[in-house]
Amino acid sequence: MILVTGGAGFIGSNFVVDWVGHTGEPVVNLDLLTYAGNLQNLDSLQGNPAHIFVQGDIGDRQLVADLLKQHRPRAVLNFAAESHVDRSIHGPDAFVQTNVLGTFNLLESVREYWSQLNETERGEFRFLHVSTDEVYGSLAPQAPAFTETNRYEPNSPYSATKAASDHLVRAYHHTYGLPVLTTNCSNNYGPYHFPEKLIPLMIVNALDGKSLPVYGDGRQIRDWLYVKDHCSAIRRVLEAGLPGEVYNVGGWNEKANIDIVNTVCSLLDELRPREDGQSYAGQITYVTDRPGHDRRYAIDAGKIERELGWKPAETFETGIRKTVQWYLSNQDWVANVRSGSYREWLETNYAARQT
Known part of the structure; x- marks a missing residue:
């Protein structure tokens, strides 16, 4: 049995479905079902007995303790x-609450549970x-x-709140x-991605004209x-990773955002052509950049390949x-x-941006 938190979100749900399919090992899935949980x-x-869903907050120590x-x-x-x-730019409070305080409370609950296991169970x-x-920045x-x-x-x-959570885990x-x-x-993409992120937003907007x-x-x-490659990497890290270690997981695919958008448009031109015969690329509009937009990220996934034999x-x-x-x-x-x-979020984030 494993416990997964956030298992109704994009990456978490893909992981839970793939985990049950690959291993059959039961999963307790704890998710608060905020806007992105589905x-x-x-x-x-x-109906699959290997999946037990519980709606709740990782910061609820009593709930987590009971589940453990x-x-x-x-x-x-x-x-x-x-x-x-x-x-996070429009409303950082929720990010501090979930990513920092939520992780802290989860760690405290898990530490108490782990300390009460027998020696063999603690080691495993x-x-x-x-x-x-x-x-890591830009x-x-x-x-x-x-x-x-x-x-x-x-x-x-x-990223600051995720960095804080990483430091807590290390500590x-x-x-x-x-x-x-x-x-x-690195940036995940694939099925069940909430359509506020780049790739699904381009797909749904293109189809809507x-x-x-x-x-x-x-x-x-x-x-x-x-995302399915990410899931397989996590399974491998859980299986063979060394406690205390960090593993970068990437796809070896550095791409500029505009190239991603043009690729999506080309695929839609092929798979779902516009009725007027024009390319979806004609709908591309450049808008005011977001504050503090990092210019480049790139992952060296060499460690996980060398030490654990994983690659996408x-x-x-x-x-x-x-x-x-x-x-x-x-x-x-x-x-x-x-x-x-x-829809209200899209209005908040995009309506005031100058083209």
């Missing part, structure tokens, strides 16, 4: 986080914390990619001996990781095609997540 992501597990006592998991995997940079237990490459154009030894230089409220290993593992991943807003000059560079299975070309096809085939899911609150 039980529809877990529809394929309905009842189910006695051999590992806790923490996906729970506020994760969108733009939202793991706490795996899922983090981001954004904690890279110059020709700088080498981030390794696990890069110093932390977070530049947004989101609980060095101070208390809690057997922790940390993964820092709306503008495709690109920040600044669109030359910000990110490394792109297909998907190229960007195969992964992005699968992603666009998934959104075209799951329009009901898209319609259901685009609620009134989502």
